Amino acid sequence: MVKMDVNPEKTNKLKYFFEPRSVAVVGASRNPLKFGHFLLKNLLDLGFKGKVYPVNPNADQILGLKAYARVDMIEDDIDLAVIIVPSFKVPKIMEDCSKKRVKGVVICSSGFRETGESGQKLEDAILTVAKKAGIRIIGPNTTGILNTSNNFTTSFAPLPKLRKGNVAFIAQTGLFAAAAFWWIVSKQPFGVSKIIGLGNKCDVDDAEVLEYLTQDEDTKVIAIYMEGVKNGRKLFDIFRKVTENKPIVVLKSGRTPAGMKASMSHTGSLAVNDEIFDAVCKQTGVIRVSGDLEELLDITKAFALQPLPKGNKVAIITVTGAGGVMAADECAKQGLELANLSDATLNKIGSNMPSWAVVNNPVDIEPLFEAVGPEDSIKIALNAVLEDKNVHSVIVLFVAVPRFIPIFDIKDIIKDVIKRKYEPKPIFTHLIGFKDTVELYTRQLEEEGVPVYSSIERCVKALGALWSYKAYQMKKACGGKH
Amino acid sequence: MVKMDVNPEKTNKLKYFFEPRSVAVVGASRNPLKFGHFLLKNLLDLGFKGKVYPVNPNADQILGLKAYARVDMIEDDIDLAVIIVPSFKVPKIMEDCSKKRVKGVVICSSGFRETGESGQKLEDAILTVAKKAGIRIIGPNTTGILNTSNNFTTSFAPLPKLRKGNVAFIAQTGLFAAAAFWWIVSKQPFGVSKIIGLGNKCDVDDAEVLEYLTQDEDTKVIAIYMEGVKNGRKLFDIFRKVTENKPIVVLKSGRTPAGMKASMSHTGSLAVNDEIFDAVCKQTGVIRVSGDLEELLDITKAFALQPLPKGNKVAIITVTGAGGVMAADECAKQGLELANLSDATLNKIGSNMPSWAVVNNPVDIEPLFEAVGPEDSIKIALNAVLEDKNVHSVIVLFVAVPRFIPIFDIKDIIKDVIKRKYEPKPIFTHLIGFKDTVELYTRQLEEEGVPVYSSIERCVKALGALWSYKAYQMKKACGGKH
Numbered sequence: 001m002v003k004m005d006v007n008p009e010k011t012n013k014l015k016y017f018f019e020p021r022s023v024a025v026v027g028a029s030r031n032p033l034k035f036g037h038f039l040l041k042n043l044l045d046l047g048f049k050g051k052v053y054p055v056n057p058n059a060d061q062i063l064g065l066k067a068y069a070r071v072d073m074i075e076d077d078i079d080l081a082v083i084i085v086p087s088f089k090v091p092k093i094m095e096d097c098s099k100k101r102v103k104g105v106v107i108c109s110s111g112f113r114e115t116g117e118s119g120q121k122l123e124d125a126i127l128t129v130a131k132k133a134g135i136r137i138i139g140p141n142t143t144g145i146l147n148t149s150n151n152f153t154t155s156f157a158p159l160p161k162l163r164k165g166n167v168a169f170i171a172q173t174g175l176f177a178a179a180a181f182w183w184i185v186s187k188q189p190f191g192v193s194k195i196i197g198l199g200n201k202c203d204v205d206d207a208e209v210l211e212y213l214t215q216d217e218d219t220k221v222i223a224i225y226m227e228g229v230k231n232g233r234k235l236f237d238i239f240r241k242v243t244e245n246k247p248i249v250v251l252k253s254g255r256t257p258a259g260m261k262a263s264m265s266h267t268g269s270l271a272v273n274d275e276i277f278d279a280v281c282k283q284t285g286v287i288r289v290s291g292d293l294e295e296l297l298d299i300t301k302a303f304a305l306q307p308l309p310k311g312n313k314v315a316i317i318t319v320t321g322a323g324g325v326m327a328a329d330e331c332a333k334q335g336l337e338l339a340n341l342s343d344a345t346l347n348k349i350g351s352n353m354p355s356w357a358v359v360n361n362p363v364d365i366e367p368l369f370e371a372v373g374p375e376d377s378i379k380i381a382l383n384a385v386l387e388d389k390n391v392h393s394v395i396v397l398f399v400a401v402p403r404f405i406p407i408f409d410i411k412d413i414i415k416d417v418i419k420r421k422y423e424p425k426p427i428f429t430h431l432i433g434f435k436d437t438v439e440l441y442t443r444q445l446e447e448e449g450v451p452v453y454s455s456i457e458r459c460v461k462a463l464g465a466l467w468s469y470k471a472y473q474m475k476k477a478c479g480g481k482h
Numbered sequence: 483m484v485k486m487d488v489n490p491e492k493t494n495k496l497k498y499f500f501e502p503r504s505v506a507v508v509g510a511s512r513n514p515l516k517f518g519h520f521l522l523k524n525l526l527d528l529g530f531k532g533k534v535y536p537v538n539p540n541a542d543q544i545l546g547l548k549a550y551a552r553v554d555m556i557e558d559d560i561d562l563a564v565i566i567v568p569s570f571k572v573p574k575i576m577e578d579c580s581k582k583r584v585k586g587v588v589i590c591s592s593g594f595r596e597t598g599e600s601g602q603k604l605e606d607a608i609l610t611v612a613k614k615a616g617i618r619i620i621g622p623n624t625t626g627i628l629n630t631s632n633n634f635t636t637s638f639a640p641l642p643k644l645r646k647g648n649v650a651f652i653a654q655t656g657l658f659a660a661a662a663f664w665w666i667v668s669k670q671p672f673g674v675s676k677i678i679g680l681g682n683k684c685d686v687d688d689a690e691v692l693e694y695l696t697q698d699e700d701t702k703v704i705a706i707y708m709e710g711v712k713n714g715r716k717l718f719d720i721f722r723k724v725t726e727n728k729p730i731v732v733l734k735s736g737r738t739p740a741g742m743k744a745s746m747s748h749t750g751s752l753a754v755n756d757e758i759f760d761a762v763c764k765q766t767g768v769i770r771v772s773g774d775l776e777e778l779l780d781i782t783k784a785f786a787l788q789p790l791p792k793g794n795k796v797a798i799i800t801v802t803g804a805g806g807v808m809a810a811d812e813c814a815k816q817g818l819e820l821a822n823l824s825d826a827t828l829n830k831i832g833s834n835m836p837s838w839a840v841v842n843n844p845v846d847i848e849p850l851f852e853a854v855g856p857e858d859s860i861k862i863a864l865n866a867v868l869e870d871k872n873v874h875s876v877i878v879l880f881v882a883v884p885r886f887i888p889i890f891d892i893k894d895i896i897k898d899v900i901k902r903k904y905e906p907k908p909i910f911t912h913l914i915g916f917k918d919t920v921e922l923y924t925r926q927l928e929e930e931g932v933p934v935y936s937s938i939e940r941c942v943k944a945l946g947a948l949w950s951y952k953a954y955q956m957k958k959a960c961g962g963k964h
Binding site for chain 1: 569592593596597598601639640642653654655658660661662664665668669707709735736737738739740741743744745773774775776777801802803804805806807808809810811812813814815819820838839840842844852881882883884914915916917918920936937938939940
């Protein structure tokens with residue numbers, strides 16, 4: 001396999017992938033069932049303002065645009081070519097791109113290294129052309145780029161209506177990224193700045209994209225799904241650099257021999273020792289999730305919506321004793337400690353309680369219900385712990401049991417809290433009960449920026465990730481060696 | 483604390499808790515904001531056919547029923563008294579129950595051992611009366627019983643519309659059980675046979691309820707949330723006995739010092755060494771979940787809907803390569819192995835694939851889409867692996883990406899599979915993509931008994947639990963010592 005050298009100038013070239021002024025879509029098709037049709041349609045539907053040139057030797061016009069037989073027949077300069085033709089045709093297209101002095105190509109086609117030896121040769125061939133011509137490649141075997149700031153995309157998977165936001169998502173793989181994106185847009189309260197599908201990573205890899213995203217003002221959090229690592233040292237350095245300013249959350253699969261084998265036939269990824277990768281993450285302040293996409297999104301949501309905690313002392317407010325016990329268990333596993341609530345806090349909460357009730361942390365507010373109702377119960381407890389200097393973050397565990405606990409506008413509580421302008425402390429919530437009410441409260445809370453989780457474990461894990469990143473930063477600031 | 487002896491006759495007495503012919507509701511109230519009102523109303527609304535007697539010295543009639551000043555003033559025999567009055571009044575009520583020769587009491591009131599020393603004394607006092615009179619107690623500090631087969635309940639938390647089913651749920655705690663129950667009924671595809679909230683377990687404990695449920699024909703799976711264990715040896719013996727016929731899934735919290743402390747002030751549960759409890763579960767074939775309620779329900783759903791696998795060889799059918807890699811990783815963690823698909827299976831799937839595609843396990847069916855469409859792609863792959871003798875269970879990972887993959891009636895696929903009457907093999911699915919489509923497919927699949935999970939990890943963990951239980955049974959059948 002041909003190796004590219006690391007060169008800072010090359011990184012600048014990535015801007016052509018995200019902000020191209022002119023794009024050739026090679027393999028654009030009039031047939032509405034073909035990927036080449038979807039790809040062009042996505043780009044036009046999104047409202048991309050740059051110039052778009054379909055390339056297809058068998059068509060004069062596609063979706064109202066003049067089509068060209070070859071890339072090098074386009075009169076205009078071309079920043080980026082997106083290629084979606086059968087793999088065996090790609091080397092010839094690369095020659096055309098070389099003639100045209102195209103700056104970057106995104107190769108969406110499959111049928112390369114991931115399929116075995118002959119595919120590997122094909123991939124080597126296109127890389128040789130690219131190296132000679134100074135063309136950078138994203139892919140092959142990917143959906144490529146989505147940039148919500150300029151409505152640019154190379155995705156052949158249909159896209160939902162976009163919600164712009166502060167999360168960049170790097171995935172190795174196409175349809176998975178598309179499905180994940182649909183899931184994010186339709187289910188998650190945060191928005192997206194960039195999505196990058198890297199595919200086989202024959203040239204551009206995670207490290208370079210991370211370098212680009214470090215400087216991207218639209219991106220606050222970076223979430224990554226990766227299978228293989230090509231250049232561990234380079235990744236280590238860039239991880240360290242990025243986490244100085246932005247959290248990185250990584251889901252890396254191919255952890256077991258069975259997973260590695262499956263990964264080999266998927267993106268042709270090389271195996272990497274999983275324990276080494278774990279150590280790299282720990283030393284660079286990168287949050288590695290142990291689960292799957294659900295956990296990646298759980299934690300990404302936390303970083304996207306909430307401030308970092310100043311320390312590891314947590315107040316748990318709960319309606320059920322059982323919830324408090326489970327949350328306390330999970331806090332211990334996450335390196336979080338239950339705060340010793342101040343006397344002032346205990347008094348504020350306890351003064352309305354029946355005589356038999358004891359105020360502790362976890363704060364069980366159920367005994368308050370009969371005295372002041374559920375809405376004020378939460379307000380009293382939440383305001384008390386947010387004012388308490390011993391508390392760095394708050395977990396609220398609530399249930400939606402219709403008729404027993406009347407439905408109320410949960411937004412009021414959050415607005416009341418926001419109004420009081422406490423020093424920012426992360427607030428995390430878990431809800432359980434009647435599905436419709438849970439969904440209503442979830443929507444209301446997340447619109448106000450308070451993340452909701454459907455399991456206590458997931459809720460506390462997400463807070464644990466914020467604390468873990470903060471602890472890394474604190475240690476580094478104190479001159480701790482990593 | 484007074485200890486009760488183990489006595490087989492006492493177990494039979496539990497039937498009065500589940501199938502009472504006559505019930506006194508002590509603390510029934512006309513005030514629609516009081517728990518004592520909810521409790522009586524629940525019982526009447528559910529349509530319980532036994533006799534119901536409200537007890538309240540300050541009322542003549544409650545909800546249309548004649549009220550009595552004391553339990554022992556009721557003319558009829560009383561099988562069960564449900565008590566929901568302030569804790570200090572309970573000893574007197576117990577004396578009345580003793581005079582009336584009541585067989586069992588459910589004490590819903592709080593304010594006992596969980597609140598400290600004086601509460602502990604109160605709890606000891608009522609237990610002394612009960613022991614002398616031969617009355618069994620469930621509680622205190624609980625919601626008690628729900629039996630869907632005769633519409634009987636002692637719950638003061640409002641109940642949703644019931645779906646009868648094969649899952650019994652034992653919880654230590656009231657509002658949590660209520661919230662969990664709402665969650666189950668509104669979100670889960672399985673139904674419930676019994677719910678039992680044990681509270682402080684001053685008398686009747688998990689072991690006795692398990693013994694009752696072993697013989698309960700309505701119950702196929704038993705899910706337990708517990709904090710403390712009172713009599714480990716007794717629990718060990720009953721675990722062994724029950725798992726011969728029915729799976730037990732346990733969520734035990736209070737695993738860490740912080741959790742134990744929280745548990746102490748919740749149900750006054752005594753700490754139990756967590757590693758010992760873990761070992762007990764392993765040796766008795768009990769599935770202990772490491773997460774929280776979400777995982778408990780994930781696994782319970784699996785047992786409720788699917789047959790056990792005959793072995794640990796899994797076929798993974800996936801639309802995204804990334805999904806296949808993650809599922810393969812998780813299988814390895816769960817002791818599941820990827821099946822070597824037979825040549826016949828590989829041919830059936832491969833014959834429609836484009837030439838560059840390679841069929842493996844995980845089976846990536848995306849290359850089939852252009853040839854036969856998504857619906858037939860799944861059918862071809864699913865039927866092939868279900869026919870394959872090398873395969874014991876199947877995981878299907880699907881995405882809902884509108885326009886790209888057209889919406890189709892996913893039920894057709896399942897019905898096609900069911901029609902063919904293969905040897906039963908568990909089928910588990912994971913869905914990701916556009917929320918509305920994911921929810922539609924989830925409903926359609928689960929109506930046909932195919933469980934759907936929103937994360938690959940959770941999906942494979944649930945299958946792993948089925949295999950773990952089956953492996954325990956196989957080992958035991960071969961004379962393996964536990």
